Amino acid sequence: MRTLSYAQAIHEAHAQLLDRDPRVFVIGQGLWNPWYAGTTLKDLDKAFGCDRILDSPVSENATTGAAIGAAIAGMRPILFHPRMDFMLLAIDPIVNQAANWSYLFSAQVSVPLVIRSVINRGGEQGAQHSQALHAMLAHIPGLKVVMPSTAYDAKGLLIAAMEDNNPVIYIDDRWLYETTSDVPEDCYAIPIGKGIVRREGRDITIASISYMAEEAMKAGLSLEKQGIDVEVIDLRSAKPLDIDIILKSVKKTGRLVVADGGWKMFGFAAEVAASVSERAFHDLKGPILRVCLPDIPAPTSRALEERYYPRASDIEKTVKKSLNIVSVA
Amino acid sequence: MSTETNNVKPALLQSMYQTMLRIRLIEERVADLVEAGEILTPCHLTIGQEAIAAGVCANLKPTDSIWGGHRSHGHYLAKGGDIKKMLAELFGKAGGCSKGRGGSMHLVAPEVGLFGTVPLVAATIPLAVGAAMASKLRNEVAVSVSFFGDGATEEGHFHESLNLAALYRLPVIFVCENNFYASHMHISERRAKDNIFKAGATHGIPAEQIDGNDVLLVYDTARRAIEHARSGGGPTLLECRTYRWRGHVGPAWDLDVGLKRNDDLKGWMKRDPIEMARTELIKLGVSSEQLGGIDPEVREEVDAALAFARASQYPLPEELLKNLFVGEGEAQ
Structure with missing residues (x-):
C-alpha cells in the first residue's frame, strides 16, 4: 500500500473521477492557481483541459447556480469554494435550490452535485478566511455534509x-493537507453517514470530526500514558449523523466528550450531545461535555489564535473533567 | 403587429393564439377558484403577459430547457406541460406535477424540458446558465431559456449570470418579462434607469427591448436569438415589455398598486396580446368561424383539467418524509 498525503489523496480522487466519467467537471475559483487549492488540483487543467477545469469569475452565486443547473441537466459537477467564508455569497443556490429540488419536485429532478469547500483556519487569516460552517449547512434538510480527517x-x-x-x-x-495515510490506488468509496472507531477504549468516548478527530487521537495517546483508556470515534459525515456508532460506544463507556472545530453555540457538538442524551440518557454517568470554538469570530494575531483553536490538550483536559480527575498543573 | 417582416404562416400564429388563450382561460379560472377559496396556494397570475411565453416557447424543442419563477403558469403551459397536472398541483393534490409539494410557485415538467420554477427571485437564472453549460460541454445544440421579471434584474444573480454566460459563450436566452412592477413597487421606484436591456451591452451580449404583447415580434426575436445560440454565438438578453393585469399575487386587479396603476392598466388592456393576435389572424384570412372554434375547445380542456384536479386525492400523510433525497427512502 502507498502512503499519500491528504492533499495528494484529494488530487487523485479528482483525477480518477474526471478520467472515468465525461460528465464530471470542476468549476470554482482558484483552479488554475495553487494559491487557493494547494496541490489538491495541481495541473488538472493541463491533464483534462480548461473546459472541464473551469477557473471561474469571482461570482460564487452564479457559479454555484450554474453547477446546480448543469447537475440537473445531467452533468456531475464538482463545485469548488476555496474559502468557506466566501461560499456564503452562494447560500441561496445551496440552501434554497440544491437542497430543495428533490423534495420540492418529489424526486423527479435530482441535483447530483459535489460542493467542495475548504476550511482555512490559522495563519493569522482572521474572521473571513477561517470559518467552519458545517453545522449551518448540516442544519438544512436535503444536504449531506462529509468531513474527512485522513488521506x-x-x-x-x-x-x-x-x-x-x-x-x-x-x-x-487545510490543517490536514500534509497528514498521511495508506491510500489504495483504486477508485473506492466510503459510505456517507457512517462513522468509524479510530481507537478502542473503555473509560470514555470522544466523538469527533475533521481535524478534531486527529487531535482526539493525539489526546488518546497522551491519556493512555496516564492510564486513561479513551475510545475515539471519527464521525466522517456531519450529516447523515451516525448516531448509532456513538450510542454503542457510550453504552460501554458511559461518558462522552464531543470535539468539533466549529462554534459551540447551536453547533455540531450540540446536535450530537442532544441526540445522545435523547436516546441514551440512562447510559450516561455524567454530563456530555463539548470541546469547540468559543462564540467569537476568528482573531488574527497568533497569540489569540493559539487560545482560540482547540487542540489535543483541550480535549485531554475535558476528558479529565468528565472523569472528575483534577489536573495537576 | 409585425407580420410584414415575418411572413409568418397563419398556422403558427393560430397555434400561438391558442397557447395564449389556454393560459388566459385557465388563469381566469384559477382566479375564480382562489376567490372561492378552493385554491389556497399563492397564485401569481400572468394574465396580460401571455405573448412572451407563447412566442418564445413556439421556437423550442422538448430537448431545450426552460426555467421560471413565481409567475410561471404560462411558461409551464407554453412549453407543453400537462394542464391537468398543473391544476391538480394548484389544488395541492397527489396528481399534481410536483405531487403536492410545489403549489403554484414550484412547477415542474421534466418530460418537456421544464426542470423547475421557483419563487426565489432570480434564482433560476444561473441554473439556466448551468443547463446551457451542460449542453455546450456535451456538444449538443440544445438551448436553455431563463424567464424572469424586471425585479429579478436587481439581484446579483442576474448580473453574475450574464457575465458567466457571455464569458463561456453559452447557449442561453435571458428573457426578461418587464411588467413594470416588482410586487407593489413600480420600476421607477426601484431603478435609476429604465434600461434593463442595456445590461447586455455591458457584458457583450446582444440585447433587444421589444413589445412583449406582440406575439409575432416575440416569436421572431426569440427565433433569431435561439438560432444564434444554437450556432455557437452565445447568449442573448431580451427585454419584453408587457403589463400585469392583476395584482402581484392573487386575483385582485389593483390590490397592491392603487389607482395610478388603473390608468396605465386601461391603456395596456387595449393592447391585449390575445386580441392583437386575433385581429392579425383575421387579417391573414383566418375566418372568425375557425377562430370561434378554438374557444370552446380550450374551455373544454380547462373543464377537464379542473375535473381531474378535483377528483385527484390529497397526498397521503405517510408521503411527508419521502423524497428528501433522490433514490433513497425516508428522511432521517
Whole structure:
C-alpha cells in the first residue's frame, strides 16, 4: 500500500473521477492557481483541459447556480469554494435550490452535485478566511455534509460524494493537507453517514470530526500514558449523523466528550450531545461535555489564535473533567 | 403587429393564439377558484403577459430547457406541460406535477424540458446558465431559456449570470418579462434607469427591448436569438415589455398598486396580446368561424383539467418524509 498525503489523496480522487466519467467537471475559483487549492488540483487543467477545469469569475452565486443547473441537466459537477467564508455569497443556490429540488419536485429532478469547500483556519487569516460552517449547512434538510480527517477518507469520501445522486457538501481542512495515510490506488468509496472507531477504549468516548478527530487521537495517546483508556470515534459525515456508532460506544463507556472545530453555540457538538442524551440518557454517568470554538469570530494575531483553536490538550483536559480527575498543573 | 417582416404562416400564429388563450382561460379560472377559496396556494397570475411565453416557447424543442419563477403558469403551459397536472398541483393534490409539494410557485415538467420554477427571485437564472453549460460541454445544440421579471434584474444573480454566460459563450436566452412592477413597487421606484436591456451591452451580449404583447415580434426575436445560440454565438438578453393585469399575487386587479396603476392598466388592456393576435389572424384570412372554434375547445380542456384536479386525492400523510433525497427512502 502507498502512503499519500491528504492533499495528494484529494488530487487523485479528482483525477480518477474526471478520467472515468465525461460528465464530471470542476468549476470554482482558484483552479488554475495553487494559491487557493494547494496541490489538491495541481495541473488538472493541463491533464483534462480548461473546459472541464473551469477557473471561474469571482461570482460564487452564479457559479454555484450554474453547477446546480448543469447537475440537473445531467452533468456531475464538482463545485469548488476555496474559502468557506466566501461560499456564503452562494447560500441561496445551496440552501434554497440544491437542497430543495428533490423534495420540492418529489424526486423527479435530482441535483447530483459535489460542493467542495475548504476550511482555512490559522495563519493569522482572521474572521473571513477561517470559518467552519458545517453545522449551518448540516442544519438544512436535503444536504449531506462529509468531513474527512485522513488521506484515506479524503479520497474515499470525495468519490462517495460524486457517486451520490444528491447534493453533498465535502469539506476539507487545510490543517490536514500534509497528514498521511495508506491510500489504495483504486477508485473506492466510503459510505456517507457512517462513522468509524479510530481507537478502542473503555473509560470514555470522544466523538469527533475533521481535524478534531486527529487531535482526539493525539489526546488518546497522551491519556493512555496516564492510564486513561479513551475510545475515539471519527464521525466522517456531519450529516447523515451516525448516531448509532456513538450510542454503542457510550453504552460501554458511559461518558462522552464531543470535539468539533466549529462554534459551540447551536453547533455540531450540540446536535450530537442532544441526540445522545435523547436516546441514551440512562447510559450516561455524567454530563456530555463539548470541546469547540468559543462564540467569537476568528482573531488574527497568533497569540489569540493559539487560545482560540482547540487542540489535543483541550480535549485531554475535558476528558479529565468528565472523569472528575483534577489536573495537576 | 409585425407580420410584414415575418411572413409568418397563419398556422403558427393560430397555434400561438391558442397557447395564449389556454393560459388566459385557465388563469381566469384559477382566479375564480382562489376567490372561492378552493385554491389556497399563492397564485401569481400572468394574465396580460401571455405573448412572451407563447412566442418564445413556439421556437423550442422538448430537448431545450426552460426555467421560471413565481409567475410561471404560462411558461409551464407554453412549453407543453400537462394542464391537468398543473391544476391538480394548484389544488395541492397527489396528481399534481410536483405531487403536492410545489403549489403554484414550484412547477415542474421534466418530460418537456421544464426542470423547475421557483419563487426565489432570480434564482433560476444561473441554473439556466448551468443547463446551457451542460449542453455546450456535451456538444449538443440544445438551448436553455431563463424567464424572469424586471425585479429579478436587481439581484446579483442576474448580473453574475450574464457575465458567466457571455464569458463561456453559452447557449442561453435571458428573457426578461418587464411588467413594470416588482410586487407593489413600480420600476421607477426601484431603478435609476429604465434600461434593463442595456445590461447586455455591458457584458457583450446582444440585447433587444421589444413589445412583449406582440406575439409575432416575440416569436421572431426569440427565433433569431435561439438560432444564434444554437450556432455557437452565445447568449442573448431580451427585454419584453408587457403589463400585469392583476395584482402581484392573487386575483385582485389593483390590490397592491392603487389607482395610478388603473390608468396605465386601461391603456395596456387595449393592447391585449390575445386580441392583437386575433385581429392579425383575421387579417391573414383566418375566418372568425375557425377562430370561434378554438374557444370552446380550450374551455373544454380547462373543464377537464379542473375535473381531474378535483377528483385527484390529497397526498397521503405517510408521503411527508419521502423524497428528501433522490433514490433513497425516508428522511432521517
